[in-house]
Amino acid sequence: MDRDDTTLRVLSTSDLAGLDISLADVLDTVEQAYRTLAAGQSDNPRKLTVKPADGHSVSYAMLGRDGVRNVVAVKTSYKHGLRESRENQHYYTTLTIYDDVTGLPVAMMDCSRIGSLRTPAVSALLARECAAPGAATALVIGTGTQGRLALPFLLTALPKLERLLLSGTHPDGIAAVRAELARHFPERGIDLVTDLEAAARDADVIVATAGGHTPAAVEADWLKPGAVSILVGHGLAPSTLHRADRVIATSEAQMRVTGTDMADADGNLPAVDLELPVVISGASSARTAPEQRIFAYNSGLVVTDIALGHRFAQLAAAQGLGTEVALWR
Missing domain, CATH: 3.40.50.720 (NAD(P)-binding Rossmann-like Domain)
Incomplete structure (x- = not known):
């Protein structure tokens, strides 16, 4: 399927698990994201947080822009069962990236591996x-x-x-x-x-x-x-x-x-x-x-997720991984 403004590459947990990336590559990507932010070329607004009064779950939403990669992205994170043991908790996190030069969507992906590396x-x-x-x-x-x-x-x-x-x-x-x-x-x-x-x-x-x-x-x-x-x-x-x-x-x-x-x-x-x-x-x-x-x-800055997520999206595209979804048709 040709890429256009109606299609989105969706990268699953298994798609990302198959990508090989070195620890040095991850470090360099994250470090570059910090340098870009310090230089005033990126935007990393404060995260939004929602937590019920009884504290059984927590949700975050984070928006950012990488001024070197020229991409904009939104990360969401939701964890349920905070008072439960780890195996009984539910955790979902996603990253959706858009190319700020072409205006086209780049990818939507599970963000768990990105977080586990970042x-x-x-x-x-x-x-x-x-x-x-x-x-x-x-x-x-x-x-x-x-x-x-x-x-x-x-x-x-x-x-x-x-x-x-x-x-x-x-x-x-x-x-x-x-x-x-x-x-x-x-x-x-x-x-x-x-x-x-x-x-x-x-x-x-x-x-x-x-x-x-x-x-x-x-x-x-x-x-x-x-x-x-x-x-x-x-x-x-x-x-x-x-x-x-x-x-x-x-x-x-x-x-x-x-x-x-x-x-x-x-x-x-x-x-x-x-x-x-x-x-x-x-x-x-x-x-x-x-x-x-x-x-x-050490708290997460979404610009580091964006940089590493974009790196994964590049690697996945080069290998033809992911599913093209006509999301906006």
Whole structure:
């Protein structure tokens, strides 16, 4: 079917699963999205959030524009059963991209794989920019979707890491983390830790990706001088934020929307010193002294989803993947 203004390429979960993309390609794509945003060439408005009073679900809508790729996109995200175990939750996320040069639709796709790659890539960029010189030990807390690629991305961004630690309790998740590391870095191993405090005291980089039901909560007193703690999901106590020497966030506005569980007794969050796009651009440094303990907040910016989603759409089109739907006829 010829592409026109009535047809849309729909990319399913299985379509995207078959696409091969390197970790370095993902990192480069996400980093370029941040540079473009910092240069004022892209738009990333604040996300819209809807959550019922009883908190059983949450929905997000995000609109953005990538000024280098010249595309506009809308991402939606819906999760149901927040108080249920992971296997009983329902989660749907989609990305719809339009070409802002031709005015034609590019693709609509399941956004789950994009998120599963984008989020650990952002954590790795935060680690690269915030880690103290000579950082050698990384600790990942959690073995869910975000935890499984955290270590491969960290090693891609910080190849001199010497020791890799994992804190997790689910056997299948632990096996999946080991399998992903073996797939990307077969020569590297993981030490599974049972004493979280001892592991945190050793770690130069901590990435907390655990789910909301985790009992894990690293305290500020456990952090060594120069440590960077990166919050993706759960696993860090609020003290790591409130007592940090520096606070870096992908977006301060997003942090104030989605980071309320880290607020103090008065419901306050500390000010953010720098946002990641500014750091990536080279205009300012995340770390100004080697002994600083840095807290970094990883929340999604839709411009990174757009850039990575567009990259996937290009790869899929080159391979003839997806289904053309005459949506507007």
